[in-house]
Amino acid sequence: MSDWLPLNPDGVPVAHRQRPWVLCAAEPSLDGGKSRKIPRQIAYADRNASSTDPATWGTFDDAVDALSALTENPRSARLHIVGVGVVLVGDGLTCVDMDDAITPSGLSRDAARIVMNHPSFTEVSVSRTGLHLWVLGTLDRACIGEGIEAYDRARFIVVTGQRWPGTPPDVEPAPALIATLNRLFAPDPSPSTPTTTATRTGDARVQRKMPIREGTRDNSLFRIAAKLVADGVTSTTLLDALLEANARLCQPPLPRRDVERIARSASRRG
Numbered sequence: 001m002s003d004w005l006p007l008n009p010d011g012v013p014v015a016h017r018q019r020p021w022v023l024c025a026a027e028p029s030l031d032g033g034k035s036r037k038i039p040r041q042i043a044y045a046d047r048n049a050s051s052t053d054p055a056t057w058g059t060f061d062d063a064v065d066a067l068s069a070l071t072e073n074p075r076s077a078r079l080h081i082v083g084v085g086v087v088l089v090g091d092g093l094t095c096v097d098m099d100d101a102i103t104p105s106g107l108s109r110d111a112a113r114i115v116m117n118h119p120s121f122t123e124v125s126v127s128r129t130g131l132h133l134w135v136l137g138t139l140d141r142a143c144i145g146e147g148i149e150a151y152d153r154a155r156f157i158v159v160t161g162q163r164w165p166g167t168p169p170d171v172e173p174a175p176a177l178i179a180t181l182n183r184l185f186a187p188d189p190s191p192s193t194p195t196t197t198a199t200r201t202g203d204a205r206v207q208r209k210m211p212i213r214e215g216t217r218d219n220s221l222f223r224i225a226a227k228l229v230a231d232g233v234t235s236t237t238l239l240d241a242l243l244e245a246n247a248r249l250c251q252p253p254l255p256r257r258d259v260e261r262i263a264r265s266a267s268r269r270g
Contacts, residue, residue: 004026004082004126004127005124005125005160006083006160007064007161008161010161011123011160011161011163011169013170013171015093015121015136015170015171016134016159019086019089019093020086020089021057021058021062021063021084021085022040022056022058022087023049023070023083023084024037024040024158025038025039025040025081026038026082035080037126037158039156042058042059042062043058043062043066045066045070045076045081051087051154051155051156051214051252052214052251060084067084083126083159084159085158087156088151088156090153092137092138092152093134093152093171094135094136094139094151094152095133095134095157096135096150096181097125097148097151097157098114098131098133098148099129101129101130102124102129102131107131107164110147114133115131115167117176118133118176120134120135120136120167120168120173121134122134122163122164122167124160125158126158126160131164132159134171135174135177135178136173136174137174137177138152139153140182142155144185144246144247145184145256146256149255150185151252154214154252206224206244208245210249211250212250213251217246218254220249220250221245221250221254222265224241224242226266228242229266235267238266239260242259242263243259246259
């Protein structure tokens with residue numbers, strides 16, 4: 001996958017190196033879209049890793065060595081290993097992921113404002129169009145919005161070490177940014193929403209209460225979407241219902257673009 005931005009190990013901050021690591025494989029999407037980032041074990045690159053299972057993690061140095069060995073060996077091409085990822089474990093390292101932050105003329109207005117107001121290590125993502133702003137702080141929950149996501153646990157993030165010019169080389173505290181994210185993504189108080197029955201989103205009713213674990217999220221959300229489509233739910237209401245179910249049930253939640261892809265696929269098949 002030569003279009004993925006390669007790793008610059010020397011640019012990875014100390015704050016990251018001290019955390020657990022996994023390899024990253026770029027697996028073709030089932031619907032022909034963008035490749036999916038799949039965590040793989042360092043010692044067994046053909047086996048999936050988990051962002052919640054320490055037995056599948058390793059060290060930064062081992063991950064870098066394994067990446068180098070696998071990408072230089074033509075026989076390993078079938079594994080599609082393209083990078084390394086740090087595992088977020090809720091110990092104070094937070095990633096703010098901004099999609100489409102880099103434009104032909106520089107940073108988008110929103111991305112530039114965030115980067116300028118909260119100086120900390122910021123790297124270009126593997127897509128070459130996004131940014132990862134890394135800060136010290138703890139989130140109340142995963143934050144998933146239009147074009148921006150933030151995580152601090154139960155997630156792996158592909159790291160490039162390709163620092164955006166003018167940003168600090170180290171990860172710094174950003175209490176104001178953390179406070180803003182916690183406030184903006186706080187759940188809406190909804191007294192009328194029942195707590196012991198199914199949650200209603202528009203005309204769609206998502207009845208599942210059991211959490212959806214990593215590794216089953218795509219299939220589980222697709223089954224939910226297919227049932228809603230069969231019940232006659234419209235595309236707009238379908239997406240709203242899936243986004244609500246994703247935020248409430250998936251551990252960790254899928255990126256919004258993946259939920260949108262699942263909704264489109266279910267609508268087409270319906």
